[in-house]
Amino acid sequence: MDIANLRIDANRLRADFDALTEIGATVAGGVSRLALSNEDLEARAWFANRLDDAGLAVRDDDVGNISGVLVMNGSATDRSVLLGAHLDTALNAGRYDGSVGILAALECLRTIHEAGIHLPVNLEVINFTDQEGSWQSMLGSRGLTGRLPDFTMRDGDDQSAFRAALFRAGIFLNDMHRAARQPSDVAGYLELHIEQGGRLWASGKRIGIVDGIVGRTTYSITFHGEAGHSGTTAPEQRHDALQGAAQFIIEAHRWVRESIPDGIFNAGNLVTEPGAFNTIPEKAVLTVEVRNPDQSALLVMEDQMLVLAASCAERYGLRMTSRRLVNMPAAKMDAPVRADIEAACADIGISETTHIVSYAGHDAQMLSGFTPAGLIFIPS
Ligand SMILES: [Zn+2]
Known part of the structure; x- marks a missing residue:
């Protein structure tokens, strides 16, 4: 199978997007799925079911990250390329923030799975806990990359409320550090996200290759x-x-x-x-x-x-x-990964690409320095 000829199922992706958007939908047309809220837990359950339906191995860790692994050879815990984003949102957020990255990754895995393509490493779509920082900014990606030893409560935070919210989601504060993986277990990280700014749209570019995160x-x-x-x-x-x-x-x-x-x-x-x-x-x-x-x-x-x-x-x-x-801290995206994104765009005939800096934080920031990491922007 020629990978360049692979096509995702856009209708299936759209159906997932519409279904996910219903969870925590606001009357204004946006969505509120604050981390560890009822809506977030519902979205997580929905996501786990989609992973299961897709024939992926569902994996949880001690900081509440949920992932679906397309196992290539051995087991779900073998070395994998992570494709991540977040299901949680800020209050009254846009529908695309985070969810489009999760769903695009899931659709890619389904497509690769159905085409029977074999790769030397596993592929893993992962939902990171509390990217938005309702409780602790990028809690899940910090946990996975072993950055929770520097975990501190923010001033004024109610630790008992945080513990209770974690407990409801099956997460224990003192166990979260166990979510850390070894860099050798991760082959790379890729994230797709909306730009959350107007530069791509204004420039008429379809893909932003992120050079660094502020x-x-x-x-x-x-x-x-x-x-x-x-x-x-x-x-x-x-x-x-x-x-x-x-x-x-x-x-x-x-x-x-x-x-x-x-x-x-x-x-x-x-x-x-x-x-x-x-x-x-x-x-x-x-x-x-x-x-x-x-x-x-x-x-x-x-x-x-x-x-x-x-x-x-x-x-x-x-x-x-x-x-x-x-x-x-500011993070640079991996140069070979950036070159690969550019080459992949050229392969499928997308010439409207541009290099861009992200002025918003993303989980890719935590993954960079831990594994070769890349971030792809699409217009808001
Ligand atoms: Zn986001």
């Missing part, structure tokens, strides 16, 4: 001032935390726009205390993030951002403290 760091930054009567406090005695925070937000945006061409800064959350219109703000707590596709540039951005925050605080007679909350 690194992302989140900080909590607090400006500490002094509360006082809004009317009676003399100008030189005012230590207004919110003014320092506001100054910082404006200057950080300008600095990144003008000086860091590939960088992103976002301040999306601000809480003031005491939070009264007639009291000088004593505290302004910001949650901010910086993104950059280059890991060393990301580290420089982090440092400079904190220097800027400190200088804005000083200008208003404030004190500044900061705490790093989340750090997802």
